[in-house]
Amino acid sequence: MPAVKPDIIGVAASLITWGIKQLKGKGIQDVIEAVHLQNKEGVRPILRKEHKTAAGIDYVFALPPGVDRTDFETNRHYFESYLNSFVEIEATGRKLILKTYKANFKEIEPYAFNPMQYANMLAPFPIGISLDGKVKVADMSEVYHMLIGGVTGYGKTSQLLGMVVAFLLHGCKVSVIDKKAIDFPILEDYLEIAISEDEVLTMLKRTVNEMEKRAAMLRAAKVQKVQRLKGVQYQVLIIDEAADIEDNASWELIDKLVRKARAGGIGVILATQKPSANTSKGFTDIRSNLAGRLCYYCNGDANDSQVILGKGNSRGSELPAIAGRCIWKWRTEELLQSMFLDADRAIEILQANNVSKVVREFEQCTNEHTERFIPG
Ligand SMILES: Nc1ncnc2c1ncn2[C@@H]1O[C@H](COP(=O)(O)OP(=O)(O)OP(=O)(O)O)[C@@H](O)[C@H]1O
Numbered sequence: 001m002p003a004v005k006p007d008i009i010g011v012a013a014s015l016i017t018w019g020i021k022q023l024k025g026k027g028i029q030d031v032i033e034a035v036h037l038q039n040k041e042g043v044r045p046i047l048r049k050e051h052k053t054a055a056g057i058d059y060v061f062a063l064p065p066g067v068d069r070t071d072f073e074t075n076r077h078y079f080e081s082y083l084n085s086f087v088e089i090e091a092t093g094r095k096l097i098l099k100t101y102k103a104n105f106k107e108i109e110p111y112a113f114n115p116m117q118y119a120n121m122l123a124p125f126p127i128g129i130s131l132d133g134k135v136k137v138a139d140m141s142e143v144y145h146m147l148i149g150g151v152t153g154y155g156k157t158s159q160l161l162g163m164v165v166a167f168l169l170h171g172c173k174v175s176v177i178d179k180k181a182i183d184f185p186i187l188e189d190y191l192e193i194a195i196s197e198d199e200v201l202t203m204l205k206r207t208v209n210e211m212e213k214r215a216a217m218l219r220a221a222k223v224q225k226v227q228r229l230k231g232v233q234y235q236v237l238i239i240d241e242a243a244d245i246e247d248n249a250s251w252e253l254i255d256k257l258v259r260k261a262r263a264g265g266i267g268v269i270l271a272t273q274k275p276s277a278n279t280s281k282g283f284t285d286i287r288s289n290l291a292g293r294l295c296y297y298c299n300g301d302a303n304d305s306q307v308i309l310g311k312g313n314s315r316g317s318e319l320p321a322i323a324g325r326c327i328w329k330w331r332t333e334e335l336l337q338s339m340f341l342d343a344d345r346a347i348e349i350l351q352a353n354n355v356s357k358v359v360r361e362f363e364q365c366t367n368e369h370t371e372r373f374i375p376g
Pocket residue numbers: 107108109150151152153154155156157158159272273323324325337338339340341
């Protein structure tokens with residue numbers, strides 16, 4: 001009977017689809033079983049759905065009580081090796097999405113950033129390229145303050161240069177403390193720079209004064225955020241090689257800034273090779289006020305990784321030894337490849353975009369040895 005034939009085909013097709021679905025799902029369930037990812041009663045996460053994405057597959061799980069994202073995070077490398085993909089984990093309540101990415105990063109992602117695309121932000125900057133090939137961007141005025149860590153030679157300063165360029169292109173004011181004095185002095189036409197311990201102290205005092213001035217303006221105008229005030233420029237203070245600051249008076253001022261400057265539209269960014277160093281009481285105390293965290297290669301040092309990314313988070317110490325590879329943590333967490341930029345290229349970009357140079361007035365300092373041109 002000819003009418004039966006299409007039904008048989010239909011049933012067979014849905015059986016095959018069902019079979020493929022079971023097989024597809026099995027891979028990931030196997031890992032969950034193998035690593036005993038389950039609660040005390042032995043209940044495992046249930047795979048609810050899986051979607052193919054442009055980059056890989058999203059697996060959507062329902063979590064039983066007693067299982068949370070950290071159980072997945074601690075087993076990330078098993079998932080990654082078994083699925084032969086990078087893995088990111090997102091969770092809201094009992095729902096968890098494990099996202100796989102087949103693609104890899106390019107070895108060098110050249111710097112390319114157009115702040116005009118983020119005109120609604122006060123201080124946009126690129127953090128890196130994500131596994132789906134997009135530029136990850138944040139707004140410094142929302143992040144407030146930030147800590148960048150990782151051992152020597154993996155991209156902290158390159159990232160800071162990229163941030164400086166982004167901020168300047170957007171019309172923010174940038175001040176830099178660079179005790180190593182190699183990377184930033186070349187850019188001194190465009191920013192305020194402090195190198196010696198005296199200059200560092202002067203710059204910090206001036207930034208604290210500015211913060212207090214802004215706080216008074218906010219009080220007078222009865223508004224909470226500097227965005228509501230006309231003509232006030234967002235300002236960023238970058239401190240590269242932060243652990244090299246030894247003066248306690250300087251740390252006290254940095255502490256004041258990270259506790260109080262955000263409402264006044266002043267963001268602070270600290271970068272250091274030794275995030276866990278106890279070189280100064282100040283540094284240990286202020287870390288908790290640096291909400292944005294960017295972690296580069298930590299050479300297997302789980303302690304450094306945990307200081308940067310949070311208690312129990314050793315992901316930074318598991319990063320491959322690749323320059324620019326980093327983990328960005330702010331609200332969520334993501335593996336990225338920073339865009340490479342050096343100071344020479346930074347100047348080229350600033351010149352090509354006609355970024356105005358800092359106007360300097362001659363200002364007599366009380367200390368005759370630190371007499372310099374200070375930006376007005
Ligand atoms: N995003 C990147 N992509 C590719 N290579 C990079 C990237 N960032 C940095 N590099 C390479 O690593 C080198 C060191 O980078 P950088 O000076 O930024 O490191 P660092 O973390 O600041 O080191 P240190 O702690 O010694 O100051 C660069 O000269 C460049 O060769």
